[in-house]
Amino acid sequence: MRPADDLRGLRLLNPGPVTLSDRVRAALAGPDLCHRQPEFADLMARARAGLAAVYGAPGYEAVILGGSGTAAVEAMLGTLVPPEGRALVVANGVYGERIATILESQGRAHRTVRSEWVEPMDLDAVARALEEEPFTRVVAVHHETTTGRLNDLSALAGLCRSAGAPLLVDAVSSFGAERLDLEGWGVEACAGTANKCLHGAPGVAFVVARSTALERPSAAPSFYLDLARHRAEQARGSVLVTPPVPAVAALAEALDELAEEGGWEVRRSAYRERSGILREGLARLGFRPLLPDGASGSSLTAFELPAGVPFDGLYGALRSRGYVIYPGQRGLAGRIFRLAVMGALDRTDLEGAVAAFEEAVAASRAEAS
Numbered sequence: 001m002r003p004a005d006d007l008r009g010l011r012l013l014n015p016g017p018v019t020l021s022d023r024v025r026a027a028l029a030g031p032d033l034c035h036r037q038p039e040f041a042d043l044m045a046r047a048r049a050g051l052a053a054v055y056g057a058p059g060y061e062a063v064i065l066g067g068s069g070t071a072a073v074e075a076m077l078g079t080l081v082p083p084e085g086r087a088l089v090v091a092n093g094v095y096g097e098r099i100a101t102i103l104e105s106q107g108r109a110h111r112t113v114r115s116e117w118v119e120p121m122d123l124d125a126v127a128r129a130l131e132e133e134p135f136t137r138v139v140a141v142h143h144e145t146t147t148g149r150l151n152d153l154s155a156l157a158g159l160c161r162s163a164g165a166p167l168l169v170d171a172v173s174s175f176g177a178e179r180l181d182l183e184g185w186g187v188e189a190c191a192g193t194a195n196k197c198l199h200g201a202p203g204v205a206f207v208v209a210r211s212t213a214l215e216r217p218s219a220a221p222s223f224y225l226d227l228a229r230h231r232a233e234q235a236r237g238s239v240l241v242t243p244p245v246p247a248v249a250a251l252a253e254a255l256d257e258l259a260e261e262g263g264w265e266v267r268r269s270a271y272r273e274r275s276g277i278l279r280e281g282l283a284r285l286g287f288r289p290l291l292p293d294g295a296s297g298s299s300l301t302a303f304e305l306p307a308g309v310p311f312d313g314l315y316g317a318l319r320s321r322g323y324v325i326y327p328g329q330r331g332l333a334g335r336i337f338r339l340a341v342m343g344a345l346d347r348t349d350l351e352g353a354v355a356a357f358e359e360a361v362a363a364s365r366a367e368a369s
């Protein structure tokens with residue numbers, strides 16, 4: 001075991017929670033605040049405005065919730081999918097499947113168009129489904145973290161527009177670092193979290209939605225996850241329930257940091273550069289990416305585990321060199337590992353990660369011979 005102090009120097013290459021910048025960490029350790037005092041109302045207002053400003057679409061606003069990204073997805077579905085009619089879910093990974101599971105638990109009628117997890121969304125099947133019957137909402141994942149694929153929402157949006165079905169998006173691992181054309185794609189709402197591409201701390205999540213959608217009578221089968229209730233309070237400078245105060249402070253700071261850096265496009269460029277260092281470095285060592293060139297988003301690359309190399313061994317080798325890597329899920333568990341580049345990382349961290357892989361490979365070759 002490394003001494004506990006060394007945990008401070010670990011670099012997280014998992015897709016959130018991320019390595020925090022010093023200023024976000026300082027915000028997390030800020031003053032104790034009552035959630036009903038004006039200073040906290042200021043923090044909430046800053047965070048809500050910062051979230052809405054990331055993509056700057058007029059007519060959209062942010063609602064903040066205590067909880068993880070899944071809480072935001074669940075609140076979005078429960079509040080905005082009408083109880084009558086049917087939703088169409090497009091799934092090509094764990095998070096698309098989770099949307100269907102949540103709708104099931106909410107008793108909402110839905111149909112799921114699935115494709116293999118290593119494949120793109122099946123847009124032909126979506127088009128056929130939309131011709132066959134009316135759907136009240138289409139729900140999809142933007143960046144499918146299962147494989148790192150960036151789904152083509154622009155193409156999906158075209159189909160939704162022709163069918164007159166508003167789009168709800170799980171943008172939990174893309175919000176802040178990928179193009180998200182809320183208005184142009186007819187997105188009614190998208191769900192996100194503080195602790196992925198926004199570089200905040202875990203504990204707070206959010207939905208950015210059309211104000212008009214939040215003003216409709218809510219269909220939520222939940223009190224706690226009713227976006228309309230949260231929004232009514234937040235719009236008047238209040239909160240529905242006790243929020244995770246330090247996580248909100250960290251989010252507000254992280255959003256300021258993002259804006260000062262130049263916004264989502266600058267962050268995407270930084271991620272692309274970081275991912276490029278990993279992809280090139282690992283390719284040199286003989287690792288193969290799971291997805292073809294150009295299919296992945298900026299923030300994460302899935303690599304095939306080389307034959308005879310179990311994930312745990314690779315994890316341990318990297319961990320002892322200061323890096324946390326991430327396994328595949330379910331059917332991909334024994335087959336891939338994933339490297340995310342979100343968080344306060346610099347070039348040296350990524351080059352160091354490649355060097356750590358190089359050492360790990362050399363060590364395992366030496367052991368095998």
Ligand SMILES: *Cc1c(COP(=O)(O)O)cnc(C)c1O
Binds near residue numbers: 015070071095143145
């Ligand atoms: C991480 C993630 C989630 C779930 O987030 P939690 O914070 O673990 O609840 C949902 N969707 C996508 C695409 C994700 O990457």
